[in-house]
Amino acid sequence: MSGEDVQPVSCSIKPPVYLQMGDSETGAAPSGVCVVDVALPFGKPVNIQEITFKNYYTAYVTVRLLRKSPGQEGPAKWCTALRDLPLMDNPHTEAGSQDYCSVHRAQMQVEPDHVTSVRLILRQPSSAWLTFSLEEVNIFPHVEPNPEKEVSDWLSDLTLVDQHPDLEGLPDPQTVSSSIQQMWALTEVMQTNQTTASIGRYDVDGCYDINLLSLT
Amino acid sequence: MMDDGSELSPTVAHIVRRLRGSHLHSQIERRAKDCLHQPEIKLDSLKEDVRSFLKTSGWERQLQNAVYRELQLPPSHPAAPPEHLKEPLAYMRKAQASWEKRVLKSLNSMSTELGVPLARMRPAAEQKELANKWNEMGTDEPDLTSFRPVYAPKDFLEVLIGLRNPNHDGSEAVGVRSHWGLIQVPLNVRDIPQLRRAYSELSLTTGQLGIDDHAHIHPVIVEQDSAAAQQYSRQGCSTGLRADLWALILNSNNQPQDVMHYEQLTAGVIQHDLLVDNLIYKDVKLTASNDDYYFVFEDFLYQVLLCFSRDTAVLEHFKYNSATPPRSFIQGERMSRVIPFHGFSMYVAPLCFLYNEPSKLYSVFREMYIRYFFRLHSISSSPSGIVSLCLQFERLLQTHLPQLFYHLRQIGAQPLRIAFKWMVRAFSGYLSTDQLLLLWDRILGYDSLEVVAVLAAAVFAFRAENLMEVTSLGSAEAVLADLSTLKVMPLIQVFLFATAI
Numbered sequence: 165m166s167g168e169d170v171q172p173v174s175c176s177i178k179p180p181v182y183l184q185m186g187d188s189e190t191g192a193a194p195s196g197v198c199v200v201d202v203a204l205p206f207g208k209p210v211n212i213q214e215i216t217f218k219n220y221y222t223a224y225v226t227v228r229l230l231r232k233s234p235g236q237e238g239p240a241k242w243c244t245a246l247r248d249l250p251l252m253d254n255p256h257t258e259a260g261s262q263d264y265c266s267v268h269r270a271q272m273q274v275e276p277d278h279v280t281s282v283r284l285i286l287r288q289p290s291s292a293w294l295t296f297s298l299e300e301v302n303i304f305p306h307v308e309p310n311p312e313k314e315v316s317d318w319l320s321d322l323t324l325v326d327q328h329p330d331l332e333g334l335p336d337p338q339t340v341s342s343s344i345q346q347m348w349a350l351t352e353v354m355q356t357n358q359t360t361a362s363i364g365r366y367d368v369d370g371c372y373d374i375n376l377l378s379l380t
Numbered sequence: 381m382m383d384d385g386s387e388l389s390p391t392v393a394h395i396v397r398r399l400r401g402s403h404l405h406s407q408i409e410r411r412a413k414d415c416l417h418q419p420e421i422k423l424d425s426l427k428e429d430v431r432s433f434l435k436t437s438g439w440e441r442q443l444q445n446a447v448y449r450e451l452q453l454p455p456s457h458p459a460a461p462p463e464h465l466k467e468p469l470a471y472m473r474k475a476q477a478s479w480e481k482r483v484l485k486s487l488n489s490m491s492t493e494l495g496v497p498l499a500r501m502r503p504a505a506e507q508k509e510l511a512n513k514w515n516e517m518g519t520d521e522p523d524l525t526s527f528r529p530v531y532a533p534k535d536f537l538e539v540l541i542g543l544r545n546p547n548h549d550g551s552e553a554v555g556v557r558s559h560w561g562l563i564q565v566p567l568n569v570r571d572i573p574q575l576r577r578a579y580s581e582l583s584l585t586t587g588q589l590g591i592d593d594h595a596h597i598h599p600v601i602v603e604q605d606s607a608a609a610q611q612y613s614r615q616g617c618s619t620g621l622r623a624d625l626w627a628l629i630l631n632s633n634n635q636p637q638d639v640m641h642y643e644q645l646t647a648g649v650i651q652h653d654l655l656v657d658n659l660i661y662k663d664v665k666l667t668a669s670n671d672d673y674y675f676v677f678e679d680f681l682y683q684v685l686l687c688f689s690r691d692t693a694v695l696e697h698f699k700y701n702s703a704t705p706p707r708s709f710i711q712g713e714r715m716s717r718v719i720p721f722h723g724f725s726m727y728v729a730p731l732c733f734l735y736n737e738p739s740k741l742y743s744v745f746r747e748m749y750i751r752y753f754f755r756l757h758s759i760s761s762s763p764s765g766i767v768s769l770c771l772q773f774e775r776l777l778q779t780h781l782p783q784l785f786y787h788l789r790q791i792g793a794q795p796l797r798i799a800f801k802w803m804v805r806a807f808s809g810y811l812s813t814d815q816l817l818l819l820w821d822r823i824l825g826y827d828s829l830e831v832v833a834v835l836a837a838a839v840f841a842f843r844a845e846n847l848m849e850v851t852s853l854g855s856a857e858a859v860l861a862d863l864s865t866l867k868v869m870p871l872i873q874v875f876l877f878a879t880a881i
Contacts, residue, residue, distance in 0.1 A: 216457075216459055218459075220547075221547055253568060254568050256566060257566050257567055257568035258469060258545070258565070258566055258567050258568065258761055259567075259568045259761075261468075261469070262464075262468045262469050262470060263457070263460075263468055264457035264459045264460040264464065265457070266457065266459075291549060292548060292549055292566055293547050293548065293549060294547050294548070294549050295547060300459070302459075352423065355423075356422075356423065356424065
């Protein structure tokens with residue numbers, strides 16, 4: 165999830181290339197397909213958490229990734245992470261045409277790790293629109309959650325106030341509070357474990373006075 | 381594929397944020413604290429015991445109703461700015477903003493022309509006088525001749541007709557997909573096969589209240605279940621239960637703080653006089669007071685509408701509307717209002733048949749306005765918005781009554797020009813009241829204003845034979861002038877389920 169504190173990777177988004185059908189002599193017609201290349205910082209492959217963007221009349225988007233596995237000497241390979249994700253319910257009508265979208269790591273068919281380049285293939289088959297594209301493309305890196313580290317950071321931020329108050333004949337508050345806590349816990353236990361059985365061993369001849377305990 | 385769990389938790393977090401700090405939240409907290417004294421609550425099963433207590437005492441149901449209400453609101457993407465949540469399409473936001481500016485300008489120039497300030501504090505004597513005749517404001521006959529309504533529905537229609545998407549390729553003017561109607565915006569609207577699936581409870585074989593009055597009734601009011609009440613309302617509410625059912629669906633339970641809020645608003649009316657008040661007076665006098673069914677409620681209408689125009693809680697709903705409310709300052713205190721147009725009071729009038737207690741009437745009306753009526757006079761891409769309704773009406777007519785549409789177009793009687801005034805008022809003032817309430821049952825039951833567009837098309841279908849004979853816009857209007865004898869549900873049922881496709 166792209167939390168507020170996770171920054172997008174700085175990437176350069178190339179201008180979109182609209183594919184044309186036919187050649188320039190007979191009159192090229194728009195094919196409804198457009199390719200947007202997003203180059204990630206050179207030499208620093210990214211593990212992608214999420215790709216977010218704002219739609220502008222694109223009907224379907226395909227996400228392809230150029231991945232280079234570390235340690236392997238071979239060239240980087242292209243793979244399809246997501247094919248034809250629908251952004252508009254109906255390519256001819258407005259619904260979804262200007263929405264903000266996210267493509268999450270979990271939606272992708274391959275692990276988006278060690279990615280050096282991202283290619284977005286946009287499709288808009290309807291002739292109703294003059295143009296289509298994606299805007300505000302952001303790629304968020306995968307951040308390993310490290311709960312222990314977080315907790316200890318938080319703890320070390322606390323300033324320990326270690327003052328010994330001036331006690332004059334009064335017992336140490338620490339020992340008093342711990343013994344009170346013990347007593348309270350005992351009463352809780354007693355409350356929940358009440359029995360109707362009498363505490364026989366302290367009853368001597370019907371009398372409860374401890375000074376009259378029989379020693380036989 | 382997408383992990384559904386991760387999709388759900390931001391929604392849950394969002395709803396929790398919305399409900400935290402609400403009055404319901406503090407009430408539930410207080411009840412939970414109080415119940416700790418009870419013997420059946422044990423320490424080691426504290427969580428489960430408190431939960432089951434809240435369930436049996438009905439508080440869980442209230443929480444469910446509140447969550448259900450929250451779920452009706454649109455989901456949002458974290459990167460989306462607030463205006464995008466209101467209205468995702470940039471050109472619609474722009475159109476709405478410039479429309480509002482126009483309306484405000486008109487109001488301001490009226491203020492300057494007539495020399496009446498937008499807002500003024502009433503002198504003490506006037507305040508006392510108004511407080512005394514609070515329940516009979518209708519007897520007042522102030523001079524309203526110089527006040528004109530700020531705009532009429534037909535002015536708004538012209539704005540909608542002019543709406544264009546800058547990215548839309550309109551070069552295919554005449555073609556298979558050509559649209560004969562006036563709305564030129566490519567919104568997605570449902571056709572009859574889709575409507576049949578969505579409105580299956582209205583099929584010809586399902587009993588409807590008002591036609592088949594022995595329809596089986598479920599006691600949802602005893603359960604106080606909002607969602608069940610909504611489902612029940614789809615087949616119409618019986619007259620005796622309608623008031624309670626609508627209040628339940630709208631989650632408007634007239635708590636003490638609602639009564640207090642209403643009283644604060646009435647105090648505001650007495651203290652300050654707004655220019656808009658005169659427009660409200662005029663509107664009520666021109667529309668509701670002239671109507672055979674509604675003139676008896678004239679005083680109620682003043683009470684409700686004058687308070688409504690001062691209610692800043694209505695501001696909340698503007699988060700989901702592309703409109704930004706006009707502001708005026710009265711001695712430093714900001715008030716934001718809805719500017720009424722000609723016929724606005726007809727939104728309130730039918731509700732007077734259901735609720736006779738002013739604060740209850742007010743809170744139900746306000747909730748209806750926030751959920752539905754505001755969409756009828758603002759520009760948005762919502763499926764319940766007036767733009768979608770107009771387009772849907774035209775599409776239904778063109779697809780299923782092409783000869784009629786073509787004929788009317790040829791004689792210069794574009795169907796939307798006749799039907800628009802019905803739809804903007806959700807048919808209030810055009811149908812007889814019992815029929816109108818049956819229509820509004822379905823608006824609440826399906827949480828959508830789509831039935832209004834469907835009914836408009838069904839009315840044209842019903843009068844198609846007569847309309848084919850007419851030769852001018854005037855005579856077409858005359859054929860469709862009187863809808864008071866129409867039975868709403870048979871018309872809709874026949875149009876949706878008996879039309880050949």
